[in-house]
Amino acid sequence: MVSRTSSGKGSTNLKGLGIKFGATVRKRYGKAYRTLHKKRRCPSCGSPRFARVASGIWNCPKCNYKVASGAYDVEIEKLHR
Numbered sequence: 419m420v421s422r423t424s425s426g427k428g429s430t431n432l433k434g435l436g437i438k439f440g441a442t443v444r445k446r447y448g449k450a451y452r453t454l455h456k457k458r459r460c461p462s463c464g465s466p467r468f469a470r471v472a473s474g475i476w477n478c479p480k481c482n483y484k485v486a487s488g489a490y491d492v493e494i495e496k497l498h499r
C-alpha cells in the first residue's frame with residue numbers, strides 16, 4: 419500500500435497564507451516566517467523574549483533594549499564581527 423501522508427513540516431499550510439499565492443511565494447514566506455519566529459536572545463541581557471516589534475525594529479521587553487536591524491532577522495552576530 420502506498421501511504422498518503424502529506425509531507426508535513428508545514429510548508430504548504432503556513433499560518434496566514436493558506437493555499438493562496440504560488441509555490442514560490444509560499445516557500446519564501448515560509449523561510450522568512452521561520453527566521454522571524456526563531457528563538458533568539460537579547461544581546462543586552464540574554465533574555466529569550468527578544469523579538470521584533472515592527473519591520474526592522476527589535477525589542478527586548480525585559481531590559482527595553484531596542485535595535486534597528488533586518489526586517490526578518492536581527493543579524494547581531496554579523497554586527498559584532
Ligand SMILES: [Zn+2]
Pocket residue numbers: 460461462463464465478479480481482483
Ligand atoms: Zn534584554
